[in-house]
Amino acid sequence: MNSLERVLAALQGQPSDRPPFLLNLSLYGSRLTGAPVKAHFADPAVFAEGQMAVRETFGPDLLLSPFLVSALGEAFGSRAGGPLEQAPNIRAFAADSASAALRLPLPDVDGHPRLLYLRETIRILARKYEGEVPVIGLLVSPPDLPPLIIGLEAWLDALLFRPEEARALLDRCTDFFVQLGTAMLQDGATALALTANLANRFMVPAEVVTGLSRPALERAFSQIPGPIIVHHGGCPLVPHLADFRGLPQVVGFLVDAGEDLAAARAILGPGPLLLGNLDGPGLADLSPEQVRGLCERALDAGSPDPQFILATSGADVPLETPPDCLQAITEAICLAGGGLR
Amino acid sequence: MDRNYSRDLLEAIQKADRAGANAVVDAWAMGRSFHRVIPELLAPTLETFGKLWAQGTGGVSLATGYVASKVAEDVLSRLLLESASRETPALPAKGPVLVGNVEDDFHPLGRKMVAAFLRAAGWEVHDLGVDIGPAQFVDMAEETGARVIGASAMMFTTAKNVAKLRDEIDRRGLRGRLQLAVGGAVFKLRPELVEAFGGDGTAASAAEAPALFERLWQQALTFEPAPGGMRP
Numbered sequence: 349m350n351s352l353e354r355v356l357a358a359l360q361g362q363p364s365d366r367p368p369f370l371l372n373l374s375l376y377g378s379r380l381t382g383a384p385v386k387a388h389f390a391d392p393a394v395f396a397e398g399q400m401a402v403r404e405t406f407g408p409d410l411l412l413s414p415f416l417v418s419a420l421g422e423a424f425g426s427r428a429g430g431p432l433e434q435a436p437n438i439r440a441f442a443a444d445s446a447s448a449a450l451r452l453p454l455p456d457v458d459g460h461p462r463l464l465y466l467r468e469t470i471r472i473l474a475r476k477y478e479g480e481v482p483v484i485g486l487l488v489s490p491p492d493l494p495p496l497i498i499g500l501e502a503w504l505d506a507l508l509f510r511p512e513e514a515r516a517l518l519d520r521c522t523d524f525f526v527q528l529g530t531a532m533l534q535d536g537a538t539a540l541a542l543t544a545n546l547a548n549r550f551m552v553p554a555e556v557v558t559g560l561s562r563p564a565l566e567r568a569f570s571q572i573p574g575p576i577i578v579h580h581g582g583c584p585l586v587p588h589l590a591d592f593r594g595l596p597q598v599v600g601f602l603v604d605a606g607e608d609l610a611a612a613r614a615i616l617g618p619g620p621l622l623l624g625n626l627d628g629p630g631l632a633d634l635s636p637e638q639v640r641g642l643c644e645r646a647l648d649a650g651s652p653d654p655q656f657i658l659a660t661s662g663a664d665v666p667l668e669t670p671p672d673c674l675q676a677i678t679e680a681i682c683l684a685g686g687g688l689r
Numbered sequence: 690m691d692r693n694y695s696r697d698l699l700e701a702i703q704k705a706d707r708a709g710a711n712a713v714v715d716a717w718a719m720g721r722s723f724h725r726v727i728p729e730l731l732a733p734t735l736e737t738f739g740k741l742w743a744q745g746t747g748g749v750s751l752a753t754g755y756v757a758s759k760v761a762e763d764v765l766s767r768l769l770l771e772s773a774s775r776e777t778p779a780l781p782a783k784g785p786v787l788v789g790n791v792e793d794d795f796h797p798l799g800r801k802m803v804a805a806f807l808r809a810a811g812w813e814v815h816d817l818g819v820d821i822g823p824a825q826f827v828d829m830a831e832e833t834g835a836r837v838i839g840a841s842a843m844m845f846t847t848a849k850n851v852a853k854l855r856d857e858i859d860r861r862g863l864r865g866r867l868q869l870a871v872g873g874a875v876f877k878l879r880p881e882l883v884e885a886f887g888g889d890g891t892a893a894s895a896a897e898a899p900a901l902f903e904r905l906w907q908q909a910l911t912f913e914p915a916p917g918g919m920r921p
Contacts, residue, residue: 431793434846439795439820501798504755508705550745552752553705582874629845630879662878666845 351409351481352538358621359599361654366685367647370659371674372628373402374415374486375435379667380405385433389416392468399473403481405671406678409657411477413470413485413537415664419462420488420528421496423455433667441499446506446513449498454520457527467535474536484577485537487529490568491546491561492581493521503546507556518564526571533574539599540574543581547591550583557591565595575599577623580607580661589615605630605661609650621655626677628660632669636676643680651684692716698734702757703741703748710760723771731764731809739806739896754895758802761809782813786902787829788839789817791850796843799873802895803839810899823850823857830867836909837902840888842873848882855887865912868905872898 349357349365357364377398378388387394399411418428418436425442443449457463466485473483488496494503494517506514529540545551547561569576577600578585578592585592586607592598593616600621603612607625616622626646631639643658650656658681665674694717701709717730738757741747788804790797797819804816815833817825826838838858842848851871858867871888872895883891889908892901 431846434793437793437795437844499798500796501755501801504752504798508752508756509707549748549750552750553748555705556752582878663844 350479352479354409355482355657358655358657361618363654364685367651367681368409368657369677369681370410370484370623370657371402371406371408371677372412372415372660372662372664373399373406373408373674374412375664375667376669376674377402380671385435385667389414389435390465392465392472395465395469396472396476399469400476403477406674410482410484410538411473412541413466413473413483413532415486416466417486417488417492417496419466420493422462423460423524424449424452424497426497435664438496441497441502443498443502445498445502446494446510446517449494449517450513450520452497454524454527457524457531463528467531470532470535470537474538478536482538483536485529485532485535485540487525487532487540487542489542489544489547489578490518490521490525490564492543493525494518495546504552507546507552507560511560514560518560522564522568522571525568529568529572529574533572537574539577540572541577541579541602543579544592545581545583548581548583548585549588549591562591562595565592569598570596572597577602577621580604580624582662586612586615600657602659602661607661609653609656613653618655621657622650622653623657623659624650624661626658626660628662628665630662631660631673632666634673636670636672639673639676640680643677644684647680647684694730695734695737698730698760699737702734702738702760703753705750705753705756707756707759707763710756711763714760714764723768726764726768727809727811731761735761735806735809735896736900739894739900742896743893754802755798757896758805761805765805765808783811783903783906784813784837785815785833785835786812786837786839786906787815787817787826787833787835788841789821789826790819790841791847791854792820792822793850794842794844794847794873795819796841796873799843799895800839800841803841803872803898806896806898807839807902810902812899812902823854826854827857827861827863827867830863831861836866837868837870837905839870839872839898839902842871842875844873845875845879845882848873848875848886851886851888859887866909868909870898870901870905 354364354368358368378385380401381398383394418438421438422428426438427440428436429439430436576597579602585603602623603625605625605627698713742749788800804814807814840851868889871891876891890901892898
């Protein structure tokens, strides 16, 4: 089986030669190629080379477009920056309120350089791995876009105290999301993976979830011509999974490290993939033996579920993570499948 | 039957109803001196709210925490206004203390909420803003006489800069006398990082920051008592 077949088997609840796995090594590719992080997150060919190195070194079954949500904010006019050894973050927002953001032009998904960077990485990877390895386009859902444009505080202000402004901005963000998500899929992404933190009761009250965020997700996802995976985004997802059940196009959920996969399956029922739940950012502090032990436990917990994909949860795996720790994941996976493949 | 204002205020905050919360405060203030609003209504309510937040129960979310901090700001603004008109001090002064986001961290919301809860608890708070380098933190602590720094970081990558602040405090020989409180999403998710990066303590939620600062302030005093009975 190749990686695409393995992932499709999981999607259909069919057996495969070994469990499929996903590593969030968007940043880590630069360590493998030795490319400066700045170039890694600016030049599509450099980033794609990093993902190819990830694939050759560790063999994950899914590859990723850049984990670079700041690029989405930049498309609206926010400014990003940061230390040389990290992915850029938003440093100044494009507007200071939802009403001001409504006056911003919608970014051109075929013209803005930061969006073209994201899209071109997908094109390169999709060409290279067509029919062999799924390429996942990383995005954020419409409710998570405004924090990149006006900041979280101004967005909470709108969601809580000015719902009409919030709804109007959500509508604009939905239009942008649909355009970019559709373009990514047309570029060759097999699926989109995205956060929906501002649709999670960990972040906002039930009234906001049911009145604003969930309807926005429904409207947005129903217009996306491809599969979607919802990522926990740093929030506990399992206690709130019922809010995400039945959303159009959603084929999987990536839960946080330590969350109960069996409880997640009980809430969702058969159908969607469950991905998780290795703590990606925490791998840097562990020895390869500890990582191997964690993997074995995660595989034990997930293996009764035919629709389980072992995946790192949380943000990017840190640059300083020893390659041996990531190799330990590959070895544990191969062992679970009965040998190296 | 007497109205349970604290319960009503808590319910309004839990519903993220800022206007409703202020209406409860207004109703409480009818026939009472407003300068008692913090010790008698706001502080105990926020303490209960903080416990619910830390436990992840009672429908509490980040947004309701934000509303609680806004209600605290609303009450403080009104209190300051009333005190100015009467030329009496608004609150007993505790502190001073500092809060700021560490170098390269541009996520201000949690820090602002902590500042609001600290001020509502009577602390004199110097809010330094985002992207504050270690030297800037410690310079300001020496200048103001602060004994507690509250350093905020959202992500693992920026949380590592807390260790640089720890080093700067130690390099100037201020360990113990200047306590380091750390907070932010990453420390909630990975509490082991508090110690690993040299923090002296953390709180499970912004609403619990006043209790943490109180404890750290007392801890600082054991290293060097305050001159002339300085507060608290």
